[in-house]
Amino acid sequence: MTYLRDEIASQPSVWERALEVPTGSLPASGERVAVIGCGTSYYMAQAYAALREAAGHGETDAFAASEFPAGRRYDRVVALTRSGTTTEVLAALARTSTPTVAVTADPATPISDVADQVLALEFADEKSVVQTRFATAALVLLRASLGEPLPGLTTAATAELATSLPRELVAATQWTFLGTGWTIGLANEAALKLREATQSWTESYYAMEYRHGPISIAAPGRVVWVFGEAPTGLVDEVKRTGAHIELSTGDPLVSLVRAHRVAEAVAEARGLDPDRPRNLDRSVIL
Ligand code: F1P
Known part of the structure; x- marks a missing residue:
């Protein structure tokens, strides 16, 4: 554990x-x-x-x-x-x-x-x-x-924690995370989690920016994960590459919890200790 x-x-x-x-x-x-x-x-x-x-x-x-x-x-x-x-x-x-x-x-x-x-x-x-x-x-x-009501957020996160993770997410060789507006922070964070915990190649972009080059590497065995709403046409474009597309349903923060789970599961599958990433301390002090 x-x-x-x-x-x-x-x-x-x-x-x-x-x-x-x-x-x-x-x-x-x-x-x-x-x-x-x-x-x-x-x-x-x-x-x-x-x-x-x-x-x-x-x-x-x-x-x-x-x-x-x-x-x-x-x-x-x-x-x-x-x-x-x-x-x-x-x-x-x-x-x-x-x-x-x-x-x-x-x-x-x-x-x-x-x-x-x-x-x-x-x-x-x-x-x-x-x-x-x-x-x-x-x-x-x-x-x-901000006075934003967050109805059902904790219930949705609890439900997420009880699901089993799709095999494609855990068996992937590369993950790219996309966001727009506030969800770019979640996409950047999900990419960092996978990188830290699993020593993996991950990337993150604004969803529309992804079309301007980064999509070149999309391929079977790789994941494109969209936080928040996916721009029109993007899902089809990614599907054509053979990459697995993961979309957030409901609150994108719950999708970040799923990304945490994937990071932990991939680390376990690779025999890594996700609590102590290589070259990283709990607090970075210069
Ligand atoms: C932030 C930080 C992160 C790093 C790791 C450890 O520290 O150093 O930069 O990715 O998660 O924590 P903090 O200022 O939030 O303590």
Whole structure:
């Protein structure tokens, strides 16, 4: 049994807890916001930024923490970091004069010295290096803070966890993940999960961009996985290549849980320890 498997399976109950966390310290509607993070946390920042803008709450930019432009004017910076110790996130908060709020699993870390406010999700912390439930719980909380109802989300995730995975997803030799709007963050994250946990060749693109070249590698034995709505014609184009096409039905976040499961299953099939990926630490400190 891996930590990763337990942490993937605990997501519906962890999300329930995230939905009870008070969100008063998060940006109010109308604020101009930058959201930052590294790796998984950056991809969740991308998803939240697109959702917040689409919900009409104000201009929202996502940055990899290393690329945060300290000179640009924002009303608030939201930092996502499971560990609370990632170098680029700490550095970005230390050099901005904008009010900041950090979402973390571990407030007893340096993030509490550099953030003006800290929203702690200790119940979502993880032992696996590979992040799953902290990231999704943070995103569930951030979505809820936009006033978006999430009906049936945890029930759908529980149902997903009870299904058996299609053989084509686990036996594949290559996976490409596609998204549009907020789901590009989920597609990027799914690609990272497969890469980290299984040492696999994965890619991710905006769904329409996929047609401009990357589709060249689609072939039998490979997977093209679309988060959210697939653009007209794309499904047929992919089918013609012989690649397996996977579509999300219902909430795309539930499809990310399926991608977590595929990552764990492929790692197991290949005899890898998905809790400790090669060349990766739980927190990347420079
Ligand atoms: C983010 C991070 C990721 C990496 C891995 C471990 O840390 O380093 O970049 O992909 O999942 O965590 P954090 O700032 O969220 O702790």
